[in-house]
Amino acid sequence: MSRRLSLSLPTKLDQLERIYEAVDELGESEEWPPGMVYQVKLVLEELGVNIVTHGHAGDPDHEFEIVLDSDADALTIELRDEGRPFNPLTDSPEPDIDSGLDDRPVGGLGIYLVRTMMDELSYRREDNHNILTIVKRKENG
Amino acid sequence: MEISVDRANEVLIAKVEGRIDGANAREFEDALNGAIGEDDSKVLLDFSTLSYISSAGLRVILLIARLLQKRNAAFALCSLSDPIREVFEISGFDKIISIHDSQAEAVDKIGS
Numbered sequence: 001m002s003r004r005l006s007l008s009l010p011t012k013l014d015q016l017e018r019i020y021e022a023v024d025e026l027g028e029s030e031e032w033p034p035g036m037v038y039q040v041k042l043v044l045e046e047l048g049v050n051i052v053t054h055g056h057a058g059d060p061d062h063e064f065e066i067v068l069d070s071d072a073d074a075l076t077i078e079l080r081d082e083g084r085p086f087n088p089l090t091d092s093p094e095p096d097i098d099s100g101l102d103d104r105p106v107g108g109l110g111i112y113l114v115r116t117m118m119d120e121l122s123y124r125r126e127d128n129h130n131i132l133t134i135v136k137r138k139e140n141g
Numbered sequence: 142m143e144i145s146v147d148r149a150n151e152v153l154i155a156k157v158e159g160r161i162d163g164a165n166a167r168e169f170e171d172a173l174n175g176a177i178g179e180d181d182s183k184v185l186l187d188f189s190t191l192s193y194i195s196s197a198g199l200r201v202i203l204l205i206a207r208l209l210q211k212r213n214a215a216f217a218l219c220s221l222s223d224p225i226r227e228v229f230e231i232s233g234f235d236k237i238i239s240i241h242d243s244q245a246e247a248v249d250k251i252g253s
Contacts, residue, residue, distance in 0.1 A: 013163060013164040014164060016162055016163065016164050020160075034223075035223065035224050035227070038193065038224035039224070041193065042193075042195050042228070045162050045163060045195050046163075046195055046196060048163075049162075049163035049164075049197065053163075095232075097231075097232060097233030098233060098236070100237060101203075101206055101207055101210055101237045101238075102207065102210070104203060104237065106200050106203055106204065107196070107200050109196040109199055109200075109232050110195070110196035110197075112231070112232070113195070113196060113228065113231055113232065116231050117231070
């Protein structure tokens with residue numbers, strides 16, 4: 001059981017549908033455990049929206065790439081974009097998840113969800129591209 | 142994403158169907174603000190037919206919860222699927238928003 005799927009997408013929010021469809025299809029054919037399809041969609045949406053709205057500040061005339069590599073043990077995701085440098089491991093503050101309703105900052109949760117749901121994240125900046133590699137092991141659901 | 146509205150025991154029940162993501166969160170916010178009347182003092186979001194929510198949707202939930210708290214209105218969620226509940230738990234939203242297993246339980250808790 002192993003399959004690779006690549007997507008090259010314009011930096012527009014209306015492309016999310018294509019990501020969801022690709023994840024549905026890959027998750028089904030690779031028999032991912034329950035819950036993993038949702039988590040992978042969420043991770044790609046959070047990071048994709050980030051690339052579109054922050055990395056490229058809404059400029060729709062760029063492209064970013066997603067490569068999904070699913071095998072018997074794990075899914076490896078590579079995201080590659082040419083937006084402004086952004087390392088989700090260091091450039092995103094820890095969100096406040098404990099304070100009361102009034103004091104909760106609005107937003108900042110997306111990257112936190114990504115870091116919590118996935119097993120490994122590594123970032124590098126190469127040839128003016130952000131390259132983020134993510135591993136999700138199947139055993140962790 | 143679609144919202145259908147119902148009222149039971151003075152509770153406004155907004156049932157959300159489909160997906161709330163970065164592309165339609167603004168639309169969700171507008172629809173919810175439109176559905177909640179100024180006189181509504183008890184609001185329940187029924188997520189039994191919601192298939193997906195991400196941080197963009199959480200942001201809207203937080204804003205609505207805050208708005209209703211300012212008006213001293215009750216606010217609750219019900220019928221979250223397991224992956225959606227996980228998103229709320231990781232974000233710590235389960236500590237600031239009341240979440241119920243079923244619509245009946247929620248209406249019983251916050252209704253008159």
